[in-house]
Amino acid sequence: MTLDQLPIGTPARIAQVDWPALVPEEARRLRALGLDEGARVTLAYRGVFIGRDPLAVEIGRMTVAIRRVHARAMQVEPLAEKTSA
Amino acid sequence: MTRKTTVAALVGNPNAGKSALFNALTGARQKIANYPGVTVERKAGRLLLPSGEPVELVDLPGSYALDAASPDEEVTRKVIMGEQEGQARPDVIVLVLDSSNLEQHLVFAQEVIELGRPTVVALNMIDLAERDGLTLDPAALEAALGVPVIPTVAVRRRGLTELAAAIAEARERPEAAHPAPRPHVTLPERRMLAHQMATAAILSETARHRIHARMDKVLLHPWAGPPILFALLFVVFQAVFTWATPFADGLEALVGGLGDLAKQTLPESLLRDLLTEGVIAGVGSVVVFLPQIVILFFFILTMEATGYMARAAFLMDRMMAGVGLSGRSFIPLLSSFACAIPGIMATRSITDPKDRLTTILIAPMMTCSARLPVYAVIIAAFIPNTRVGPGVGLQGLVLFCLYVAGIIGAMLVALVLRRSVTKGAASGFIMELPKYQLPTVKDLALGLWQRAWIFLRRAGTMIFTVTIALWILLNFPRAEPGQDQIDASIAGTMANGLAVVLEPIGFNRDMSLAIIPAMAAREVAVSSLATTYAVGAEDEEEAAMALGAQLRTRWTLPMALAFLAWFVFAPQCLSTIAVARRETNGWKWPAFMLAYLFALAYVAAGITYWTAIAAGLG
Numbered sequence A: 001m002t003l004d005q006l007p008i009g010t011p012a013r014i015a016q017v018d019w020p021a022l023v024p025e026e027a028r029r030l031r032a033l034g035l036d037e038g039a040r041v042t043l044a045y046r047g048v049f050i051g052r053d054p055l056a057v058e059i060g061r062m063t064v065a066i067r068r069v070h071a072r073a074m075q076v077e078p079l080a081e082k083t084s085a
Numbered sequence B: 001m002t003r004k005t006t007v008a009a010l011v012g013n014p015n016a017g018k019s020a021l022f023n024a025l026t027g028a029r030q031k032i033a034n035y036p037g038v039t040v041e042r043k044a045g046r047l048l049l050p051s052g053e054p055v056e057l058v059d060l061p062g063s064y065a066l067d068a069a070s071p072d073e074e075v076t077r078k079v080i081m082g083e084q085e086g087q088a089r090p091d092v093i094v095l096v097l098d099s100s101n102l103e104q105h106l107v108f109a110q111e112v113i114e115l116g117r118p119t120v121v122a123l124n125m126i127d128l129a130e131r132d133g134l135t136l137d138p139a140a141l142e143a144a145l146g147v148p149v150i151p152t153v154a155v156r157r158r159g160l161t162e163l164a165a166a167i168a169e170a171r172e173r174p175e176a177a178h179p180a181p182r183p184h185v186t187l188p189e190r191r192m193l194a195h196q197m198a199t200a201a202i203l204s205e206t207a208r209h210r211i212h213a214r215m216d217k218v219l220l221h222p223w224a225g226p227p228i229l230f231a232l233l234f235v236v237f238q239a240v241f242t243w244a245t246p247f248a249d250g251l252e253a254l255v256g257g258l259g260d261l262a263k264q265t266l267p268e269s270l271l272r273d274l275l276t277e278g279v280i281a282g283v284g285s286v287v288v289f290l291p292q293i294v295i296l297f298f299f300i301l302t303m304e305a306t307g308y309m310a311r312a313a314f315l316m317d318r319m320m321a322g323v324g325l326s327g328r329s330f331i332p333l334l335s336s337f338a339c340a341i342p343g344i345m346a347t348r349s350i351t352d353p354k355d356r357l358t359t360i361l362i363a364p365m366m367t368c369s370a371r372l373p374v375y376a377v378i379i380a381a382f383i384p385n386t387r388v389g390p391g392v393g394l395q396g397l398v399l400f401c402l403y404v405a406g407i408i409g410a411m412l413v414a415l416v417l418r419r420s421v422t423k424g425a426a427s428g429f430i431m432e433l434p435k436y437q438l439p440t441v442k443d444l445a446l447g448l449w450q451r452a453w454i455f456l457r458r459a460g461t462m463i464f465t466v467t468i469a470l471w472i473l474l475n476f477p478r479a480e481p482g483q484d485q486i487d488a489s490i491a492g493t494m495a496n497g498l499a500v501v502l503e504p505i506g507f508n509r510d511m512s513l514a515i516i517p518a519m520a521a522r523e524v525a526v527s528s529l530a531t532t533y534a535v536g537a538e539d540e541e542e543a544a545m546a547l548g549a550q551l552r553t554r555w556t557l558p559m560a561l562a563f564l565a566w567f568v569f570a571p572q573c574l575s576t577i578a579v580a581r582r583e584t585n586g587w588k589w590p591a592f593m594l595a596y597l598f599a600l601a602y603v604a605a606g607i608t609y610w611t612a613i614a615a616g617l618g
């Protein structure tokens, strides 16, 4: 599953990122923001119009807005469901 | 032995509060706002150490790493490395961290500390960390990083003396006392270490009550978010009219009273006419819009300080992507609502050169605050102050439409440019969404005062000078008896020549006359009209009429609408052209910008005029 397909609010771990699919500068920026292999992320919001772009991803104490193309390059593994909300 | 002045540089991730600290330490007035990428240039100021010794403090653009990607990050890297021309290599690095987001900020911090230079950490935004339920242990962090850590709250001026003392001390310590440069460490290693250090520095964490997460639930909600943004902008433009009315009326009465006073007390002479027609009627007609300007900036500054601006970028991104613009263009375009000049400067944070060029080219179409007086005077004169719905005035609605017209125009032009002259892949939108904050009253008041002062200074210098020059050109040569003074004058002759070209789009002589000096500053269009009608007045009674009343008797509604349409697009500002030249290194692109914007203005005004005529509004 890629990050853009992750249901909203489900915690997940980034398993693998297809870096060559991204523009090098943007790849660098994503890494700098911690969107890298091994990071724990939650998809918080996504746009409503055509393409459902952009996405807001929660990582640590930060919320980062990215485009769907970026999310599509990131394979994620949902983490075990939290027992209570 | 005299030592050269110590240089200290503020370094850190974007939005850590570097500029806020810089202002607090040096008394400067750098722009601070709650979104990443505000500062794009280095700025030096003077900080006094506890000993009274001055230090050159340098504020730098925020950066995520030392391998810079965009022109603004490049500045930071160069200054730190001592490669920036005209800037001595900093002796002390002041690393500014956001306490409420340590895990992220400690990554770049390690990279900087590894340079092995005298470094002091400002653990800033301690108050925000507390708000988020975090209790931090600066001593633990100090031990982990190996450099002094000083807790600060830049906006409340907390920890400033301690920070200054630490800077003084860091400078004195022998090189060996600073952490030695470490061999190459990879980013994942740094990230892991950052996580460990952050965890160790957090003493306790009460249940996360993150206000901003709850606010985002509503404001970024897929369905609720966009209507809220739209409604908010709507309120802004309504407020610009309704809130300003009492103040604007008062100012107008004051200007009118001054004119009467001058007429009564001074002997009749050309000098008196200069004073009443040029200075009071002309410059005064612009100054009366001060309340509108202040209200507009009240909203802009509040949106910037709260962090909503970045959310607006998020909500608008889809539209920007649709026309091939990068999400990074949003902030520069937003800054252009104040003035296109800082907007064009802000494009320095855009990595891709073609992206950046496109943004520079469309920035002048964002409705800058200098257009507000022009719009407001025409709207007040021609659009009835009626309600079109509960709480919705027609005047505010028209103003809103003018802003929207500028945005839509810019988007369409971007669409065309991205498929022709600035073809290329648009870069994506990657942006940290800052935490929500309540704006500090003091910062807001200071910001408003600054904007008001800029406006008044413009009125007192540029607008004043141009209006006086116009008055002279309108009064000489003197008309023969029975001849119209304006037609006889130099300015009138020029305007009559230009009117030939502008007649097809509905412009009369006076409108043609107003747009020439308005190249200096858009507001001059208003003062020009006021001066022209004051000079051209046939009797005292006519001369005493307010500008709005003058316009109503001389223009038709289609003409007024055409004039508004012209100002949505026309590149009526020489300073913007000059900045575009500097930022694109040549005349090619500014020339292109001038040509296409004038063409657009001409066509838009023409279409507006003839459509209005056809609709029977004339």
Ligand SMILES: Nc1nc2c(ncn2[C@@H]2O[C@H](COP(=O)(O)OP(=O)(O)OP(=O)(O)O)[C@@H](O)[C@H]2O)c(=O)[nH]1
Pocket: B013, B014, B015, B016, B017, B018, B019, B020, B021, B031, B032, B033, B034, B035, B036, B037, B038, B039, B040, B060, B061, B062, B063, B124, B125, B126, B127, B128, B152, B153, B154, B155, B156, B304, B305, B437
């Ligand atoms: N609560 C709180 N807010 C702060 C503090 N320091 C700065 N801020 C706010 O944080 C926001 C960012 O501050 P800036 O000084 O513009 O940040 P910067 O590091 O210069 O950002 P860039 O120029 O974008 O790199 C502003 O809204 C400030 O008012 C602080 O100590 N506490």
Ligand SMILES: [Mg+2]
Pocket: B018, B019, B020, B031, B032, B038, B039, B060, B061, B062
């Ligand atoms: Mg700054």
